[in-house]
Amino acid sequence: MSSQWTTEQVLALAPDAASAKNGRGLATRRKWVSLGSQGTVLWGECQGSGKDPYRTQIDLSEPAFRCSCPSRKFPCKHGLGLFLLLAEQPGEIGAAEPPDWVADWLASRSQRAEKQAEKQVEKQTKLQEQATDPIAQAKRGAERQRKVSGGMQELRLWLDDRVRQGLATLPQEPYQFWDTIAARMVDAQAPGLARHLRDLAGTVHSGPGWIDRVLEQFGQLYLLIEGFERLETLPAAVQADLRTQIGWSLNQDEVLTGAGQADLWLVVGQRTEAEDRLKVRRTWLHGLASATSALLLDFAHGNQPFEQSLLPGTCLEAEVVFYPSAYPQRALIKTRQEAALLSKPPLGAESIGAAIGTYSQALASCPWIERFPLLLQAVIPRKEEAGWLLQDHQGATLPFSPRLDSTQGWQLCALSGGHPLAVFGEWDGTSLFPLSVWVEDSFYGFG
């Protein structure tokens, strides 16, 4: 079997460091009693401590994993070991007729896919039915609207108080101070505002320049209040942005009824962050034909795996639907075909100035953008006393995020060798966090 998967890509799938380590230990021919593959499916039997070997199988088209071991991690170490073996010693996995246990799984998978398609149709019918009960829906909507309006009035008074009394003493306020008003916003069914207010409790302690950042945030909150008051007069897309910021969440099924955009989507970057027990994964897609970006958000609790696997550096033929916005970014996958590898970088901005120009335009249409995808075609990572930065051929610079650790900075420097490379990263208006790098048609993930 041939393979273009890289060790890094496979290890990126590991749910934690221990799984990665154990998976590596199993990525050797000796650990496997049998190995085989057919098309995009590969399987193997791994001798564990028990009597019977574990049966491990991978469908590369997603990729999807299954293993008979009792581990609750996903993918388990056997799945990772088998995948690593494919990446590193593809010659060891020969073509074969799938044994029954593999064939069964394949059959159940295609059955499940059919069932899901059926479910989808069912859901849509249900949605339509709901829509046919407009009275109940309108009643619920009006009730929330009323609650949010009340919260907004309160927040306006609270903000007025802040500027009347002055911001200088804010760092002396206890956390309670912020939490009280945030809790009020939760009661008013405006969780988006609550999140902004809780973040502010940290911003007041963020060092020099905190006052500018706090005042800018207050201004943004005020803009939301003002916008909400004249919501009906605004274009539909701007209304959608305001509602998202305040905390209205759109039903995914409802979003999926929108028109899809078909393209060859390259997974250009991925980053997973943990908020308490919740893992949030941001996956950035780049449409090769349309040159547009799409952001997929996935959530998982604790050690649970994410529902869909999306490997950075792979390409999927898919139809995505964007959430309504004046500058659509967040999206959902409506339908997807097989994943394929593509190690060539997509065409990015030729200069840092051009990339920032795109950001400015996006911000002008939607002022709430927190992270913006930047794809830079030829930049050189450099180190200064103050930290790492990127520089283009015109001398323009872009600082790296302080969250980039020193080893990652040096890895970027090593990959570049002082020569330009293609970088994809998230720009927050102040600094860039690099997620991917392409050098000589090889892909490296940093998320």
Place this chain on the structure above:
Amino acid sequence: MALVDSPWRAIVSTALVGTEQQVFQLPIAPGNLGHLLAQLNDKPTGTALLSAAATVALHQRVGWLPEVRSVPTSEPCPSSDLPRCSPHAARYLQQTLQDQYPEVLPEWLALAANAGQRVPEMHLPALLDKGRQQRELRAAILPVLGQRGQWLAAQNPDWSYAVAFTTAADWETGTSAARLLYLQDLRSHAPDRARDLLQTTWKQESAPDRAKFLASFRTGLTMADELFLEQVLDDRSKEVRRIAANLLARLIDSRLCQRMLHRIASYITFKKAAGRLCAFEVALPETCDAEMQRDGIDPQPRTGLGERSWWLQQIVSATPLAFWEQPDLIGIADLVRTAELSEWNGIFLDGWLVATGRQRHPQWAQALSGHTSNSASDEMQGLLQVLLPEHREACVLRLIQTQKDMNEFFFWNVLLAFAQDRSPWSDELTEIFLSGVSQYLSASQVPRYWEFNRIFHDIFLCIPPRFLPELLTLHSAANSSPFEELLHQSLPLLQFRQDMMQAFARGEGT
């Protein structure tokens, strides 16, 4: 946002103290921003301030331009380079760097160097950091860095040890670590040039640097260095003087060694009976005078020794061994036996051990190793260090084969001592080890289990992994004996090494 008179600063300064304290004046701005702000004139103060803040902040954010400036840079790395090792081989590097079998890292580095391959870029920072912490790895790291690794090391002062020196022209400007590396390298093939180079700057060097540089003279040491070293015995720094005296004690024709010969003759008398040596007569030195101290005799005794014995032992350590081999006397082995019987045996045996190490005398090493048949393995290791690396295995084989009724303790200690070299074992020695294992398989219990654990671990780092099948057979034969558990714990290490070697054997560099 830096301009003091900018609209933003005006808004911030009022917001800071509050509109109760300071009347808010809408800032004046040109163009569309000004028009927009002017519309806020008739709004209540709070609304006006917060709306102005939102407007101006957004205006600034949208209009932000990246800074164009020059950043100090170095030349880019040349593009021609060694091939990278295969991703499969790189994974074993990654594992050792992440502390899974870290003790195998030197072997990985040697395999990569033999294959003429370099470390892939992503692993360079971790490897260079490792070399910074573990000095002994540096020599093995340098050949696998490639152009890219050396270029990278030059960008980070922490990694200066890996920066290649090309000419002696850099001698005066390089960092201390890089200069030391250059000097060490030069000593290995042109020791006289290295000495001349060091002498040009000797007077300007700091005391710690003088000590480090001088220590590199252990490589390529000859009588040509004697004149310089003799002068250094008068150096201002005690540490530098000590190093010079140690080096001179390795040169049996040096003036220092001649002075020692002169000294020892007044403290030692050979007592003979029937023309054969039967004992040593010992007179201890009365003082440790300035001349003795200049020759590196430390007046402060180590614990457990009287100061006068300590002085004599140091003289013995620095005396050419030929002194003891007088023509009408017996062989070295008998000398050792006679010394053992002496009440001053510590002075002789410990002193000779040091002298044997300094003078690299294989016959003495063998005679003393025979004497230490019950000694602990770290002493054995000290003896093996005396021999040239290429002679060590032969000595181990001879020791094991000539000791007729060798006990188990000695057998394992010799093997353990030799395993500390981490050099690959021959098939012959490996087979001796295997037969040792099968001999003890029948043992109902393993004494000193922890020690055996260490013995197996260290030996498994040295034996060729192609013996894995034999060991697996032994393992299955070791059914429920204590050795089964020992083998079970150590076999994965050998398997890891075998997999790693195969990765190099198969993987083409890229």
